[in-house]
Amino acid sequence: MWEGPRVIGSLRSLFPYIKLHRHIILGSLVLLAVTEGFAFYTTVVLRNAIDSLRPGAAAALSVGGYALLLFALVIVQGGTRFGSRYMMGRSSRHIEYAVRNDFFAHVLTLEPAYYVRQNTGDLISRAINDLNAVRQMLGRTLMFASSSTIRVPVAVGFLAAINWKLMLITLVPFVALPFTMQRMSSGIHSMFESIQEQFATMSNRVREGFTGVRVMKAYTREADEESAFLAMNEEFIDRNRKLIRLEATIFPVIMFLPGVSFVLLLWIGGYYVASGEMTFGQFTQFQMVMMMLVMPMAMFGFMWSGVQRGAASMGRLNDILTQEPEIRDEVEVTGEEPAIQGRITFANLSFAYDDGTAILDDLTLDIPAGATVAIIGPTGCGKSTLANLVPRLYQAEPGMVMVDGRDVREYSLKHLRANVGYVQQESFLFSDSISDNLRFGDPDADDHALREVSRVAHLLPEIEDFPGGFSTELGERGMMISGGQRQRTSIARSLLRRPRIVIMDDAFASVDTYTEETILTNLRGYLDDITVILISHRISTVKGADTIVVLDDGGIAEQGTHEELLASGGFYADLYEKQRLQEELEAL
Amino acid sequence: MFQHDDLYDEDELTKIYDREIFRRLIGYVKPYTGRVLVGLVLILIAEGARNVTPLLARYAIDEHINSDALRNRDFGTVLLALRGVVILYTALLLLDLLASFLRSYMMQIMGQHIMRDMRVQLYAHIHKLHAAFFDTTAVGRLMTRVMNDVAALNELFASGIVDSIGSIIGLVTICVMMFVVSWKFALVTLAVLPIIAMATLFYQVLSRRAYREWRRQLSRMNAFMNERIGGLTTLQLFNQEPSTVRRFTGINTEYLGAALRAVLAMSFFGPLIELTGGLATAVIIWYGGGQVIQNNISIGELFAFLVWGQRFFWPLRALSEQYNTLLIAMASSERVFTLFDTVPAIQEKPDARPIAEFTECIEFRDVWFAYNEDDFVIRGIDLTIERGERVAVVGATGSGKTTLTNLLCRFYDIQKGAILVDGVDVRDLRMADLRRRIAIVQQDVFLFSGSVANNIRLDSPEISDEQVAEAASVVQADRFIASLPGKMDAEVKEGGSTFSSGQKQLIAFARALAFDPDILILDEATSSIDTETEVLIQEGLKRLLEGRTSIIIAHRLSTIQDADKIVVMHKGEIREVGTHAELLRERGIYYRLYQLQYRGQEEFASLGSDAVGETS
């Protein structure tokens, strides 16, 4: 199977990086050529040295002289070889470095919808393991490729000069070498790809196994998890088996074919020496030059295998790198963008996720700047979906979501998001200190501001109670503080940026009512005329809002103030009754 | 709290001596001793075959090619004379080919097996570690150990160990042959060895640190990526992409630095070994040439020595590479073994009591607990929960409700007091038994990628499809599951990202029911679920909870009003215990919470925040 075009296609994206380091790479190759030159010259010296041993031979140098010359050559070669390797190793590392930076930067531009499809463990595996394979290919392959291209023709020339007939005969097996290698290594691309894939799958399993370790432990799933992981490892071995068989063949064959050449040399060359057509020194040189051919010839094969591995991995990187972010700045921003007042309009909004089922259907809602709007509705009715559309985590068709009467697409993402304080339903904190987490959106915020938002989020007393205060470490995902503390940290974090629009998606689910009330009261004092969207299941959260919107079946079922909705006797009134009813039943 | 400079960064590795590491590495080969032996035999065959060939060449040269007998004879005669040598030579080559292939294949497969053993063991070991370990250890770091660090050992097992033995055998064979042919000559050739020894020593010092640092940075990088990609949405919402890239670049730069130092060491070592090979050739010419001129040795012998000289450096070069492999493996295995050496802080006693069923009561007896040193978050709790009781725990956030459930499941061990289940201290119980009696819906919902059904039964073969469906229907999850393509088999993406938070909670809830526990713990299990569904769930649960014990943590009091016992926690202490009616009569914390939730805001204002302030 000729995989050439596929391989080149995968590797194309690497060229710009190589180009960036072309000087060092070139330098390395030049040094390599010099090394090769010296190596050949060494064989000449060696031949002359041996021939000088013949009784009565006229020698240019004494044996000691030859030895000294050889010695000098060897030292110089060592130096140039070191230089060449180091430069090549260095640039391949630098390329790896640059690709990894770009890869990660690119990963960050992709929208949440992409990450629904793409596993994190797999991504990391690409950034580390696949890139590793690419780097190995770069370093070794480039090195071998160039050393082979220099070595092979020169060596063949040398051999021909010594005895061209002998060269033709002895090189037959050598010629077979690259072809054999190529033949054997076809399919490596797909084998390797499938191996890397399995590796990524395992990485992902491990990732989830550790992230969900608290569930594993609670349900004592450890033993079954272990056997599931074992099965994945077995599969990994299976996928490796074919490649191993192939690669186990390659090296012995490399050693075998030149061996045959040597036999031919001994046989036919023996005749030439016996017949006096060749000196013994020439015979020796012939052998040495031939040995120099072994590796480069074999390398053509190896290289091909390496290139295929590299290309398979580069292909996996390209899968991500060529993924254009669907949500990105759509307008050329010139100069200052207009300050956002905070009016939000959903105009005939319809929205469906990738799978096509409509979540929101022809929803129209106008939220004036400075208003507080509460959204309530059954589980899974699309409240969070609606909220996601404002800061463009997901996006609807143009013209459906507007801020200050302008399509959200007409703002830069940066500007839009800086003005929307979105407290997501599930708070994600980072494994830094509490102050780092609070400062997340504004790293330059001063301590005063930090205390202020902590106060607003009713977090300050607790932080002050922590032995570490603001420098308390939160652990990965903030697992070292309580659920309610996490939620409030996340609220404070959003407020620190003083956004014009605040969206709280069920942001009080894990806090008690008193804390909730306090925060809501504080919020108004902290940010005066902002627009607030409150999503909640609790009547107590929503009842004070200017407008309460009941979302159901993808659209607005009811809309009005607490009193209006109660009077209209619909879903909201029913909900209220459900909570009232319990109260009355239990009331004293 | 823990004071960690950087969670991604490594704790100091416990110092394990090289010899110890090596001994443990070899331990992994033990189960495969048979294969290793076969591998050694094969390598002996291959090396033998390979190294006899120069002798053949010498024989051919001295006896035929360079001899007067064949001088100026015709082509056919010469070929015929060399026929035997040629056949033998080819046969040896074939033998070499076959033995090498078999060895390489066997050993590589063995390497894969050892990696599997190690990985699975490590994975299982990490799962045994105590919960607190996971509080302070980034998942990405653990991933690096299990995946990358173990992978770095592959080469050592797949080729390193056997091949280096092979190389040593090869070296010895060549030495022996050189000594047999001419001991003086052999000594001269070997004169370069001290240089190699010095180079190796130098190299070891240089590279070891580089490799260590390299692995460390790799781990950091993995952890960083893992976390930041996990929190990508947050990142994007806060426009922190540029700063994150900057931080990543910082880590990547350190990684690069460490890698470059390794490259420097490696680029130095390889050529140095080759250089010594060249030196040997020079020495052979210098010494051997003189000997030939003085007719002390034949030119064939000189040739054989030249070939051996080259050959001698093959295994040597191979050894140097294998040594490098070993150094890399050491750097990685150090990390792996350190993890293996981390003992679970929470362990089962050897004579732990089994418990088949929960029959009597749970008792907290003056329980004191601190996550860190003496920052107590649970302060002297006394509480008895009878079998079949429905106990609600309420209290301000951070008051220790979740902690209480963590202690019951023995995720953490308490510092003072005792927690008894049926009169037995949980520390004396079999851990798996204890946890099997309890099912907990954790405050933080975690879904695994897979299917909905698998998330409910967690791959447990003991839970039938019917049970799964039943559990889903009790928590009202059946309605939305029915609308999914594939229903119960619908795909769950990483982190359950295609479900709403409420839906995720329902699935986690169903999971707890499916496991049919004696004790059910609901830690804010319905916090993101609408009231209507919640009421339905409560009705369904009533039936199901018959005879079971439940502990329900909730902020929404509507969930817990009819509990048998309501426990009000405040700053790690129990302040009030009683039924709803009792507590309302008491007019304490619970009463105030209740007021807040059910009366209007006006009343909240008139109540004054001082009165309730105490609750937070």
Ligand SMILES: Nc1ncnc2c1ncn2[C@@H]1O[C@H](COP(=O)(O)OP(=O)(O)OP(=O)(O)O)[C@@H](O)[C@H]1O
């Ligand atoms: N893993 C941990 N390591 C250190 N401290 C912790 C850890 N988990 C919780 N804490 C601290 O212990 C205290 C009690 O936390 P806990 O999670 O039990 O509160 P909670 O009552 O469940 O609160 P919430 O209602 O917010 O969930 C808090 O101050 C919290 O910061």
Ligand SMILES: Nc1ncnc2c1ncn2[C@@H]1O[C@H](COP(=O)(O)OP(=O)(O)OP(=O)(O)O)[C@@H](O)[C@H]1O
């Ligand atoms: N990324 C996604 N891809 C596909 N479907 C999704 C995705 N996110 C959510 N959904 C589906 O869209 C519907 C609405 O989800 P959404 O999160 O908006 O609900 P919600 O009203 O916020 O519910 P909750 O009260 O539980 O938070 C749900 O049925 C959910 O399964």
Ligand SMILES: [Mg+2]
């Ligand atoms: Mg939601």
Ligand SMILES: [Mg+2]
């Ligand atoms: Mg909690």
